[in-house]
Amino acid sequence: MLDFEVIARERLERAFYDYYAGGAEDEITLAANRGAFAEVFLRPRVLVDVSRIETSTTLLGTSVSMPVLIAPTAFHRLAHPDGELATAKAAGGARTLMVASTIATYTLEEIARVATGPLWYQLYVYKDRSLARNLIQRAERAGYRALCLTVDTPCLGTRERDVRNRFTLPPGILMRNFEAAGFDVASLGDSFHSYARRQLDCSLTWDSVAWLRSETKLPILLKGIIAAEDATLAVQHGVDGVIVSNHGGRQLDGTEATLRALPRVVDAVQGRAEVLMDGGVRRGTDVLKALALGARAVLVGRPCLWGLAAAGEEGVGRVLEMFRQELTLAMALCGxxxxxxxxxSLIASD
Ligand SMILES: Cc1cc2nc3c(=O)[nH]c(=O)nc-3n(C[C@H](O)[C@H](O)[C@H](O)COP(=O)(O)O)c2cc1C
Known part of the structure; x- marks a missing residue:
C-alpha cells in the first residue's frame, strides 16, 4: 500500500502531490492519525474456525463487500485524466461504496453514470443556499443513496505546503458541479483558497442540519465529528450516521487522532446512528482496530489518490484489493x- 505513495510521488507534479499529502500547519494531527494505530494493540483469539472469512457488511441498509469505503477527496483529475470516473469504477469493481466530493472535477451525474456500485454524496453548504439545494436535488435524481455533510470546514485550515507552492488548479480542471449548477465557475477564481474564502458558509450551525433534514429524504451523515458532545447533538438532530474525522489532519492542527476519539463517540451515540471513521487507515489491521473500537466501517482518502495517480482505475482497484486481503488475513489471525x-474484546487494554 505504502508503495503506491512512492509511485504517486514520482509521477505527480510537486504541488499536486503536496496538496494531496499535506495537512494543516505543523501536520501534528496528520501524523497523530497514523500514529494512533501503532498505539493500539490486538488480543487475538485462537482455535476458531477461520477457514471461511466473510468481510461483507451493510451501511445504512446498503450492502458492501467490505467495511472499507472511499472517502470524499477533491480534484481527482490532478492525479489522472479519468479522475473521479476511474475511482467510481474501481469502487464498483471492488463492490464497495464511494463518497463523491462536492469539489469533484467531473459532475456528480457523470460519476453516477459510470458507477457500478453505490454512491454517497459529500456536501459542503455554501453561502448561496440555492447552490446547496441544487446539489442535493441533483444528487437525489442521480441515485446517490446518502448525503454526508462535512461539518469540520467552516473555513479552510492553513495548509502551508499549498501556500508555499501557490497551489492552484491548472487550466481546464474545474469544479464541475458548480459549472453544471449554472454557477459562474470563472468567478470562483482559479485559486482554491479564494474559492473557499468566498464560498464556504462559516455561519453554519445545528439549525443548518435541521434545514438539510427538511430538504431531503436521503439519509444524512455528519462528517467531521470528534467530540462526544457533538455526536450526542447529531443524534438529537436526527442524523443517520456520524463520521469520526478530522479531515485527514487538514483542518485544525492539534485535533485529537480519530482512532482515539472513536470509542467516546461510539459510547455517546449508543447505537442510535451508524458510526464510521477515517484518518490514517493504511492497513487491514487498522480497519480491524477501528471496527473493534466500534466503527461500522472506515473510509480511506489518500491511499485511493495514490492508486489513481499510479495506475488510474486499476490502481485504485489494487489499493482496495490490498485492503481486502489484509483485512481478511487480520480477521483470520484474530479469530x-x-x-x-x-x-x-479484541483490543488489549492495560
Ligand atoms: C486531497 C484531499 C482532499 C479532500 N477533499 C475533501 C472534500 O472535498 N470533502 C471532504 O469532506 N473531505 C475531504 N477530504 C478529507 C477526506 O474525506 C478524509 O477525511 C481524509 O482524507 C481521511 O484521511 P486519510 O487521507 O488519512 O485516509 C480530503 C482529503 C484529502 C487528502
Whole structure:
C-alpha cells in the first residue's frame, strides 16, 4: 500500500502531490492519525474456525463487500485524466461504496453514470443556499443513496505546503458541479483558497442540519465529528450516521487522532446512528482496530489518490484489493470469521 505513495510521488507534479499529502500547519494531527494505530494493540483469539472469512457488511441498509469505503477527496483529475470516473469504477469493481466530493472535477451525474456500485454524496453548504439545494436535488435524481455533510470546514485550515507552492488548479480542471449548477465557475477564481474564502458558509450551525433534514429524504451523515458532545447533538438532530474525522489532519492542527476519539463517540451515540471513521487507515489491521473500537466501517482518502495517480482505475482497484486481503488475513489471525465477531474484546487494554 505504502508503495503506491512512492509511485504517486514520482509521477505527480510537486504541488499536486503536496496538496494531496499535506495537512494543516505543523501536520501534528496528520501524523497523530497514523500514529494512533501503532498505539493500539490486538488480543487475538485462537482455535476458531477461520477457514471461511466473510468481510461483507451493510451501511445504512446498503450492502458492501467490505467495511472499507472511499472517502470524499477533491480534484481527482490532478492525479489522472479519468479522475473521479476511474475511482467510481474501481469502487464498483471492488463492490464497495464511494463518497463523491462536492469539489469533484467531473459532475456528480457523470460519476453516477459510470458507477457500478453505490454512491454517497459529500456536501459542503455554501453561502448561496440555492447552490446547496441544487446539489442535493441533483444528487437525489442521480441515485446517490446518502448525503454526508462535512461539518469540520467552516473555513479552510492553513495548509502551508499549498501556500508555499501557490497551489492552484491548472487550466481546464474545474469544479464541475458548480459549472453544471449554472454557477459562474470563472468567478470562483482559479485559486482554491479564494474559492473557499468566498464560498464556504462559516455561519453554519445545528439549525443548518435541521434545514438539510427538511430538504431531503436521503439519509444524512455528519462528517467531521470528534467530540462526544457533538455526536450526542447529531443524534438529537436526527442524523443517520456520524463520521469520526478530522479531515485527514487538514483542518485544525492539534485535533485529537480519530482512532482515539472513536470509542467516546461510539459510547455517546449508543447505537442510535451508524458510526464510521477515517484518518490514517493504511492497513487491514487498522480497519480491524477501528471496527473493534466500534466503527461500522472506515473510509480511506489518500491511499485511493495514490492508486489513481499510479495506475488510474486499476490502481485504485489494487489499493482496495490490498485492503481486502489484509483485512481478511487480520480477521483470520484474530479469530474473527465475520464482521459481527469483531468487538472491543479484541483490543488489549492495560
Ligand atoms: C486531497 C484531499 C482532499 C479532500 N477533499 C475533501 C472534500 O472535498 N470533502 C471532504 O469532506 N473531505 C475531504 N477530504 C478529507 C477526506 O474525506 C478524509 O477525511 C481524509 O482524507 C481521511 O484521511 P486519510 O487521507 O488519512 O485516509 C480530503 C482529503 C484529502 C487528502
Amino acid at each position: 474473527c470469521p465475520e464482521i459481527g465477531a469483531i468487538d472491543r
